[in-house]
Amino acid sequence: MTTSTEENLQEPSTSTKKIIKKPKRGIIYxxxxxxxxxxxxxxxxxxxxxxxxxxxxELADKESIPNEKKSKKRKTAKKFVEGWVEFERKSVAKKVAQLLNNSQVSTRKKSKLYDCMWNIKYLSGFKWTHLHERLAYEKAAKKQRLKAEIELAKKTTNIFTSRVKK
Structure with a gap:
């Protein structure tokens, strides 16, 4: 037979334990x-x-932006191609994606953004680390392509110079 003091010495019941559950984060694209x-x-x-x-x-590449007249006085705004936004709660991210997808950025007629539409997608099962891995992979692939392009240019110049000497 156990007494009340022995029960207190044992593990506390589940009702007294405080389990703090961290909310899952949600990412929209x-x-x-x-x-x-x-x-x-x-x-x-x-x-x-x-x-x-x-x-x-993500910033737009310089090659993808058409040549615009650049004035020395005015700075041109940076142009972003795509983006990811992380919300503290997954449910909020889902609601934001559902609410704003295919809606106008600005409802004012005289606004510069009147013709722009939000194109938002909720990424289920996507973590912020996946984004960093993808960006690192793309950077390495771009570096490798550039290296191959430089090697090809060196080979062609060497062939050209050797034929000129002949």
Whole structure:
């Protein structure tokens, strides 16, 4: 027979244990970023809908941007191609993707962003580490392509110079 003091010495019951469950994070993918939008503007826009963790926007390559007249006085805005936004809660990320997908960025007619549409997708099972792995892989692949291109250029110049000497 156990007394009440012995019961207190044993493990506490499940009702007294406090299990703090950390909410799962959710990531949404922005396939197109509206012009004039940057990380702070994205944080401001999506911050109204829920608590945001991290934001990553990918810059457009210089080759993909058509040649524009560059003035020395005015700085041109950075152009972002795509982006990822991490929300503290997965449910909030799902709701944001459902709410804003295929909706106008701005509803004001005179706004520069009136014709722009949000294209948002919730990435289920996607973690922030997957994004870093993908970016590292793309960087390594780009470096390898550049190295192969340089080697090919060296070979062609060597062949050309040897034929010129003959």
């Amino acid at each position: 922005l396939s197109s970023i509206p012009p004039y939008y940057n990380v702070t503007k994205i944080r401001e826009t999506f911050g109204e809908l829920g608590k945001i963790g991290r934001v990553y926007l």
